[in-house]
Each structure stands twice: as C-alpha cells, then as structure tokens.
Amino acid sequence: MIEFARSMWMPQAASTHAGQVDGLIGWVHLLMLVLFVGWGIFFFFILVRFRKRRNPKANYEGTHSHLSRWVEGAVAVIEIALLFGLSVPVWARVVANPTPAEEAMTIRVVGQQFAWNIHYPGADGVFGATSVDLVDAEANPVGVDRDDVMAKDDIVTVNQLHIPVDTPIRIELSSFDVVHSFFLPEMRVKQDAIPGMTIPLSFTATATGEWEIACAQLCGLGHYRMRGFFTVHDQAGFNAWMAERVAEVEAASQPKGFFD
C-alpha cells in the first residue's frame, strides 16, 4: 500500500513515520478507486440498459434490491477501520505526543513574513532567554538575550534547518506575526505555526539529503517565496556544520580588539 501511494506522485519519504502516512493515503485511495470504478460501471450499465430506446416504458416499482444497503454498510465499516486502525493510533503516536525534549534534539522554529528562523540551544542544550523587544531582522532575528548565560552558545540561522539523520528531532514551532504552516514534504511533516502558541512536533529522518521547508498557509504577498533550506546530514557532517556555526557565534561574541 505504501508503494501504491508513492506511485501516486508523492515525494520521497524519508522519516520513520512517513510510511504510516503514506500507507493510510494508499489504503484510502484504494477504497476510493474501488468504489468509483464499481459505481461507475453500474451507473454506465443502467444508462445503457434503461435508455428510452431500449426501455420505452418505465417501471413504477423500480428496484427492490437491498444490495445498496450492504455496500453502504461495508463502506462505513471500512472507513471506521481506517480511522481507528490507522489514523487515530498514528496521530496519537506521531502528532499528539511528540518526543519529549529530553529524548530528542530540540530546535525552535519561528515563522515570520517571509522567513523561517531556526534557533538551536547550542552545546549546553538549553535555550537562552528571548524577548520580542530584542528582535532585529538582521542582527538578532529571534531576539536572543545574549546577556543570558544560557544564551551565549545559542545558534540562530535564517531559512537553514540542519539536522542529523536517525536522530529524533523535536521542533517547537511558533510564529512572530501571522499564521504560517511548516511543511517538510519528504518528512511528511506539516504543522501550522500560530502566533501566540508554541506547538511541538517530532520526526526522525531516515535518509540524508538536501530538501526544503515550504510555507503551506497563505501568509501575505511573499507567501510563495517563504522557502527555507532543509538539510539532513550524517552525524559527522552535522557535527562539522554545527562546529562552523559555533565558531561564528564565538567570533561574534569576542570583545572587539583595538585593531578590529
């Protein structure tokens, strides 16, 4: 079923739960296809069989068959089976109960018109204090308070989300201004970013690659170009990328020398 869904133009699937999403999409489309083709053939047969030329006089009684009730009943049963067999458990496991912060690598993502701000806690694993009053589009996009000791090592990037493969990732999603939607097509991750709320989500990438963050919710005139870059590294590659960012932060936080 997963293959069936993926044959239907879906993007590469590269997270641990992607198969479950694709499986449900595959099963429900199979149901739809069977119903549509079945009904379609029956419908077409009736149109031919009971056209005026073939059947000049209509029958007042029509059909007394109760077959349709069985079909309707069967459809309802299958729908309920898909709901409680696939959708509800996956939702409970993947969406409603994201991996807790202590068991995952936690990253904050804050949407704004029209960029994704990515905030890593740094080596100490603790996010430093942030304040909207400190937000500066160029110098400090999420308003990190660099005076906070926990904030010294925090890493902030714009439109660059980098993660290691095979590692549980927890993203705490919010928005500065309007409703956005954080979409990683290959991870089968999509979550609205709603101002005033912080919504956690989690996933584990199963393949390395260079993909995109898409905004899926109309957020203004630049919605179409609110595109971020999303890279899944192997562990060594991620460490190297992170080391570069740490070096940048350290360079920026060094007291400026007389000749600088």
Place this chain on the structure above:
Amino acid sequence: MHNNGHANAEGHGHDGHGDHGHGAPESFIRKYVFSVDHKVIGIQYGITALVFLFLGFCLILLMRWQLAYPEQALPVIGRLFGVTRMPEGVMLPEFYNQLGAMHGTIMVFLGVVPLAVGAFGNYLVPLQVGAPDMAFPKLNAASYWLYFVGGVIMLISFFIPGGAAKSGWTSYPPLAVIETAGQTWWLLGMVFLINSSLLGSVNIITTIVQLRAPGLKFMRLPFFVWAQLVTSLLLLLAFPPLEVAGFMQLLDRVAGTSFFMPSGLVISGEAYTGSGGGNALLWQHLFWFLAHPEVYVLILPAMGIVCEVLANNSRKPLYGYKALVYSVIFLGFMSFVVWAHHMFLTGMGTAISTFFQLTTMIISVPSIIILTVMILSLWGGSIRFTTPMLFALAFIPMFGIGGLTGLPLGLSVADIHLHDTYYVIGHFHFVVAPGTLLALFAGIYYWYPKVTGRRMNDTLGRWHFWPSLVCMVGTFMPMFVLGMAGVSRRLYDGGATYAHAQDYLWINQLITFSSWGLALAQVFFIVNFFVSLKNGEKVEDNPWQGTTLEWATTSPPLGHGNFEAPVTVYRGPYEYSVPRAKRDFSPQHLKRI
C-alpha cells in the same frame, strides 16, 4: 391556514395588479426593479448571480495565466490593469492575492449561493408548494437588495488604495487584521451578504412550513423543497456566528481591539501595538462553524435540482424518497459538528481530532446514500437524455469524485501531507464546480421554459455540455496530482520557487489550457441563454410532462399570485408511470391519475 396564503403574502396577491397577470398596469420600476413578486426577485437573483459567477471565473482566468506563465506579461489586456496591479502586464503578488481572495468570496457568497438559494429557491419554492408568493414578499425584496449592495461593496473594494481583500476567502487573522483597507470593505460586504442570507432563509423556512397547499404534507414535498428547507436552516443557524466574528475582526482592524491578536506579535520587525491577549485560532473556529455548513448550502440545492430532473427524465419515482429526506436532514445536522476537520494541523490532540474524524466519516454515509438513491432511481426508468438530464447525470460521478476525495482529507493523518495542497482545491472544486455548477445548469435548462415560455436550444445545450464536462475534469483532476506531490495552494508562482514542484509545473499549464476551454464552452450557454429568449421554441405549460406543482400553472406563470385558483395536492411528487394511469405522469394537483 393553507388557503389564506394570499393574505399571508401581505395581500400582494390582490393589491392593484391582480392575480391573473393582466391587472392594472404597474410602473416599470415597481414591476421589474423593486418588485416584491418572488418570481421577479428570483430572476433578479439569477441574473445578478450569473454575472458574479462570470466575474469570479474571469478572476481565476487571470490567475491561471500567472500560474501557467509566472511573472510573464499577460498579452494585450495585461497593461489595462494599471501599475498597482500588473505593471507592464506582469501580475504583482499583491494583486494575485486579491484575485484569489475575491475569486473564492465571489464564487461562494455572490455566485453559487445566490443562484442556488436566491434564484432557484425564490422562484421555485412558492410554486412547488402551491403558494401565491413567499411568506414575506417585502422581506424577500430586502434580501435581494442587501445582496446587491454587498456585491457592490465587494466590487468597489478592488478600486480603493491597496485593492481588495488579500487574505483568502477564509480571512485568517492576524494576517487579515494587518492587511490593507480592502479587508475592512470585505468585512462590511460580508455583513450585508450575511443579513441577506438570514432574511432569505427565514422567508423560505416560513413559506415551506406555512404556505403549503392543502394536501401537500411534508412527505409529499418535492425533494428540491426539502433541500431548500434544510439549506435555509443551515444558513439561519450557521451565519450568525460568522457575522459576530466579522464584527470582531472589524473591531480588531478599526478600533484596536485584539479578539484575534495574541500578545507578543512582531510584525515587519516592529512590536505590534494593539493590546494583545486575543486568540488567532478563535476566528478559525467561528469561521469554519459557518463555512462547513456552507459547503452543504452549496451542495444541497444542487442535489435537489438533480433529483427533480432525474425523476422527470427517467419517468419513474425516485427510489427511496424517505431515505433521501432523512439523509438530507441528518446531513444538515451533522454538518454542524465537523468544522474542525479544516483545522487538524492547528495543534490538535488525539481526543478532539478523533471526534472530528469520526463525525466526518459519519457524514460521508448520508452523502453516499443520496448518491446511491440517485443511481438506483434510474433502475427501471425510461431514460431521456435531454440537455438538463445530461447535466444532472454528470453531477453524479462528478460529485462522487468530490465526495470520495474528501475521505483522505477527513483522516487527520492523511491530512498531514494533503492539507493546504492542491489536493484540497481539487476536492472542493469537484464538489462545487463539476458538482453544483453542473446541477445549476441542469436547473437552468430544465426550468427555463417555466420562466420564459420557451425552450433553450438543444444542440447548443449539447455543445455546452460535453466540452464543459471534459474541460472541468481537465481543470480539476490534475490538481490531485499536484496535491499528492505536495504543491501548496495559494502560491503566486504556482510552486516555481520550490524544487519539489519542478517536475509538476507543466500541470499548471495543462490546468490553464483546460480552463480556457471551459471558458470557450460557456459561449454556447451565453448565446443560447439570450437567443432563446426571443427565438427559442415556444412551449406549452408543461413541456417536460412534470408532476410537481410548478407545472400546474402557465409557463411563464400568471402574474403576482402564481395560480389561477388555489391548488390542492392529492399525491406524492414523483408519480410517474403509475400502473393503470392513462399517461406516464400523474400531476400532484389532479384528482384523477
């Protein structure tokens, strides 16, 4: 109660212009502009709604150019839109978003609903229940004029600084609150449209409950009347929350309140100065509490029309009339408890998401029953493939696709991938375009002789039907592919920015070509519509040999008052091919079969 319909209709059946259409002359303005006759108002609704449908279609045709050829100049007419919209003929994202928001608004609130409820409901409900007019004729006129003013407000908003609303027909705050003045006009226009619908729905409900002809028991009502009754109840109960929400958003915009504006916003690098403390999600709940029932407002009258046309053209009663009626009532009720399936990705827990998935699966059952009844009704019939019948028959598989593609969207886990993609666009357009619009066309072809006394041309009708069907499928089917590929909706460049959309951009052109074909096919309809007014084949009073009460009067009906004498009903609505009857139709109002 039943016989004094004339008195209930505020006496308008009697004052000055008589029951019989050739009474004292009236001024042109009283008769055709500020008329209180439900038939004139129905035609006013119909013409206005068709103009808005055309306009909404033009907006999307403009957008489709930009989607197929992003940021390329639109030849010839592009420059006419001016530098604030299409400098050098190239569409700006701001203008694209205006067109998108207004396409949805116009199609739903100014096109389909006024045509399905305002025009068909107004014209046919009193006739089909055997009443001389709606219960409240002046209220009826007020309803039309509120709609008209609402439409004018929406149109003017294109020409104010900053242009029309740009936040989608859904108008989610905070975006809608911080956008330019067009949104304020949108909210004002919506207030007029909502009040128009409220007045109209009260009128239709009262008319159906109070003004039915003697003998016309509820279970003898044509299914179309049932569909209008449930539709009106939905409008009456679902619109007030949106009206309140609209005022709240208006206050957020103009009075500095923060119903939908949370604290701590940073907009364009500046801290938001409103008081904050509001909730952005509250709007979404209030909006969808209307807008999901609204989906059924769009589809139920269409189902009603289809059932009338199917029974008439298969020359037999509907299979399972009672099942139809109970299904439509259940559908109406359930439509109030599914709204949050539009909001699965707003951070919903398992319990709530399960509740809304379950109600969504449950609501699919009556829809399936209605479709099954439609198909099974044809069994044993003697099917005539008239032009209205072609449109009505095409409704069945087209609405089938629309309904079936709702299933994956109603399952929250599948929605993770499909939410806000073109899959959603394909789904609801199959419901309302090849679904509702085909049914509305069926209704126009079917009742045109009733309204004008002339038939529309059959050949032109077929030339309208087949290309429309093919082009609608060609327009909306490829959207499912885009959606599966993860291409989001409402993108100004159709996804050209994104790597994951690159392999599918050609589909945008395919859709655009199909939409042009669809536009061309409508030429046959427009020509047919106007030419038949003068040159259409003249028909007798009951050209389709129908059974329901609208055919019990002349075509076109007598002046204000509808019927020569009060009618009495002796049987159900679809007594076709009754055994031992002389003819293959037994009208409701004739005592002998």
